[in-house]
Amino acid sequence: MTILRPYGDTTGDGMVQLSFTLPVSAVGSQAKAAEGAAAQLAAKMGIDPAMVVHTRPMGPDFTFFVVYGRVNHLVDTDQVTVVQRDYPLLTPKEVNLALKRTLRRKLVVVGACIGTDAHTVGIDAIMNIKGFAGEKGLEYYGEITVVNLGAQVSVPELVVRAQEERADAVLVSQVVTQRDAHLLNTKEMSAAFREAYPADRRPVLVVGGPRFDEGAAADLGVDRVFSRGTTPGEVASYLTHRITSARTSRAAQKAGV
């Protein structure tokens, strides 16, 4: 077990910074009371002592605060739970080689933003050759055929196109969402695919976007959820791992091993 504290300028000092707005006035004689309110919030968050280092009135009704202070919470690393990468990270060359060896044809990936979301930045970053974070997108991979349907694609349309293209995998991106629309859209999508395909032929379903919880795949009915900061290489590696290992295990079953 390891215990961690935030690090300001000395080991163990526990220093954090924080900024927030309160709907109070800090104009004139009310400044002191406003600062006190900010200090109280910080104290309740476990920051003690809290230094309110900046107080700025924004109009008559709101005040912006910057607070520095020592937080009394500890982090226990044993209690950290995250979804760990359970597939090897491959280079584009390794992905191409693995796909060529197991599939003997190109891997077909269909991507779209579904629902009313018009923001293709996520799907484009993963699929377009341009890529993201210094990694080329899936279009760059010789053994992957990419069909990017763009924005505002309806679920039935996505299913039809996936069937037409004989998709091995379907990537769905959801960026702008309100009232949990991204969750509802994803559930609708996975249900539609389960209905349209026999269980063993269904393409691998992947969703991505900044608001998703990576641990929610089962709940959403998809095979994998990718969150903020995912790179094309991670998606390509995951798909390769998933599809080649499924092939291998199916072949093994057939061979009676």
Next chain:
Amino acid sequence: MTPRSPGKLDLDPVTVRKARTLARQVGRPIVRLAQQHTTVSVERATLRLAGLHGADAEGIPWVNRLADAVRGDVGLEHGIALPVWDALLRGEADDLTVLAQKASAGSVRFRVPEGRELVRARAASRKHVGAGVRRLDARRRERDKLVRRWGDPEQKPWIYLIVATGDIYEDIPQAQQAAREGADVIAVIRSTGQSLLDYVPEGATREGFAGTYATQENFRLMRAALDDSSKELGRYVRLTNYASGLCMPEIAALAGMERLDMMLNDSMYGILFRDINPVRTFVDQRFSRQVHARAGIIINTGEDNYLTTADAVEAAHTVTTSQLLNEYFAKEAGLEDWQLGLGHAFEIDPGVPDSFRLELAHALLARELFPRAPLKWMPPTRHMTGDVFRGYLLDGFFNLAGALTGQGILLVGMMTEAVVTPWLSDRDLALQNVRYVMNAAGNLHEDFRPVPGGFIAERARQVLGESIDLLERILAHEGKYGLLEAIADGTFGLMKRPADAGRGLDGVARKAPGYFNPASELLEDRP
């Protein structure tokens, strides 16, 4: 805008002329194509100018109901004005609303009038639609009067801020607060997905996704609120919305009638980024720009979008090419230089060496190519990572580039771009950033003169050269409509958009001989 002293970049006038000539050659066949077609939305906009508004119990506007009924009986190719006013003259109804109600119930038959009845229908429609055009004129005069009374912002660029809550009654106090904090232009972002609705929603709306629906009533409410703010602040606060998507002609007409001041209106955005049919877009574009020209509205074009999907260095020339095309299409439709808020953006990867010099080169090129246009300068979005501190610095450099290159309209960048919708404090910090830069370096452009033949001047020349190459490649396409073919084969970005596909294609009709639209006629006939 005062034209800057000529030639900080020392652009070759022959090359600049060549670029404009090429843009004209690329654009002209598209204008002819637009003149030969009409769309459901152009026809509905005509009805809106004639005063038809409101919707049925299902929320479908009466203009849609009436246009659909006429189209079902006689098609769209004659224009709907003649069949509609013929029916009114035949006594089918007393006014357009009753006619629309009867038409949607199926109790009116429409026909294309001939002979004397044709002449009468034409005159009657001209009179009613003319009243709408006069309303555009009146609202324009009213704006001129209010700008004289309350004044323009003291500084350039004008500060442009966005509000977007989904609820017009929530937007109003936010917009007024933003104006108090220094915004000169308020943009109300539309609800996600409105661009693909083939009707304009009605009434005041409180339910939108990541934005608020553009409706006539929302326009009216917000403009009235900003009139109050203008009075309070002693400067005229402008209001912006979006004339884009499937209903852009109608939204343009509503904006003109409700005295909006700026509209986002790009010649190709809908095609490339929303997969709207190219012919539909160009026809709707031309009509909406004619309305904006008449109404004295400043358009904002959408070149920043090219840089959010492609690399900002590699694709710099696509921005220039699009600006040249937008300028041609705008002027053809009657817009004047002061109405051309041509877009561009600060989107170069900050990790690229000399990225700021490249940004200055691109921004200055736009400034010098279009010396009398206000230019809309868009902040970084692609390379805002969630590190708000670094983002704040990047926004500072964006503001500095805007000040150094004399941009007309500056969309304020938020350090929380890509993290959350802007918080109250984000907006306040962003405006402090703008104010600091303008106060510290607002006049630095007087001293800023890139070395002749140096990095900035050479880069600008290179981008202009590449945009000329691109225009030549578009012209080299074999068919009649080089630009349509270029759009179809993916010349712009990676998006391939064939002319016979895309949304809204079924709302396009080729005009028949004798096609008549009083609005087009009045708008072509410039005052």
